Amino acid sequence: MTVCKNIKKLIFKINKAKTNHNSIGFIPTMGALHKGHLSLIQKARKENDVVVVSIFVNPKQFNNPEDLKRYPRTIERDVDLIRDIADIIFIPDTEEIYPKGFGANIHISPLADVGEGKYRPGHFDGMATVVLKLFHITQPTRAYFGKKDYQQYLIVKQMVRDLHLPIKIVGGETMREESGLAMSSRNVRLSHSDKEKALIIYQTLQQGKEIIQQGEQNAQNVIKKMTDITEREEGITIEYIEIRNMSDFLETDEITEDVVILIAAQIGEVRLIDNIEVHLS
Ligand code: PAF
Numbered sequence: 001m002t003v004c005k006n007i008k009k010l011i012f013k014i015n016k017a018k019t020n021h022n023s024i025g026f027i028p029t030m031g032a033l034h035k036g037h038l039s040l041i042q043k044a045r046k047e048n049d050v051v052v053v054s055i056f057v058n059p060k061q062f063n064n065p066e067d068l069k070r071y072p073r074t075i076e077r078d079v080d081l082i083r084d085i086a087d088i089i090f091i092p093d094t095e096e097i098y099p100k101g102f103g104a105n106i107h108i109s110p111l112a113d114v115g116e117g118k119y120r121p122g123h124f125d126g127m128a129t130v131v132l133k134l135f136h137i138t139q140p141t142r143a144y145f146g147k148k149d150y151q152q153y154l155i156v157k158q159m160v161r162d163l164h165l166p167i168k169i170v171g172g173e174t175m176r177e178e179s180g181l182a183m184s185s186r187n188v189r190l191s192h193s194d195k196e197k198a199l200i201i202y203q204t205l206q207q208g209k210e211i212i213q214q215g216e217q218n219a220q221n222v223i224k225k226m227t228d229i230t231e232r233e234e235g236i237t238i239e240y241i242e243i244r245n246m247s248d249f250l251e252t253d254e255i256t257e258d259v260v261i262l263i264a265a266q267i268g269e270v271r272l273i274d275n276i277e278v279h280l281s
Helices: 006-020 036-048 065-070 075-082 123-138 150-162 185-188 193-213 221-230
Strands: 002-004 024-027 050-055 088-090 144-147 166-174 236-246 259-267 268-279
Touching: 002 006, 002 123, 002 150, 006 024, 006 050, 006 088, 006 123, 006 150, 024 036, 024 123, 036 050, 036 075, 036 144, 050 075, 050 123, 088 123, 123 193, 144 150, 150 166, 150 259, 185 268, 193 221, 193 236, 193 268, 221 259
Parallel strands: 002 088, 024 050, 024 144, 050 088, 144 166
Antiparallel strands: 236 259, 259 268
16 A cells, blocks of 8 residues: 655556556545445445545635534544555645646536535535546546435536546445434534434435325425424524436426435534435336
């Protein structure tokens, strides 16, 4: 396992792997690694010759400076956790990724403007910009993204399609704690009682799924019933509940095809997102 902090050194290693016709699996992360990341890395290990993991808390995708400041940083623990399954761990500092004068910005339309994009302006541009940059540096055969960040996964897929990048985007299912809480780097900032409150997110998603599968087709009715459930829990503010078609990610009034239900919620200072896919047949 090699730790690289420098882009040139990393490209040298990647080029060497490429000359030997090795496939490269890449998992971009912002650290504070959990079982969700580990399952992506393990999948990449099975499917590729060389596994590259990046750990970089990307300032460009935080629209709230306090959120950036508080984002958990556990580099030593992260490296220990993956030293036996990753071949290269890329840990650049901010100047390495964004040298003075950096001016590129990637906007993927219309996906970046809806859903999370509406609530976190600029977030998806910052995410797509760093991911594209990391793709150019690591030149992966396959890149792995968790579906907890459902919209991010779709945006990266669209970027790869629109820009003809020769990369296969692989989605990983959301990993959950036994309680149902979706694994997230932000969970370390939840107190025990916050974690209890957060359980309502997945419970509400499951309820929404059940309501649809029992035949309710009116999206607003489903959202209303879900909102009633969340309103019973104190200490959690729901930012949005949305129902979107899986085919085009458009918000739907009438549920006539497979959909994804998405929730964003605030518990104390921690913002959490989660989603559930609902297949009609
Ligand atoms: O999902 C994340 O952790 C980040 O958005 C990513 C893909 C590493 C880009 O900074």
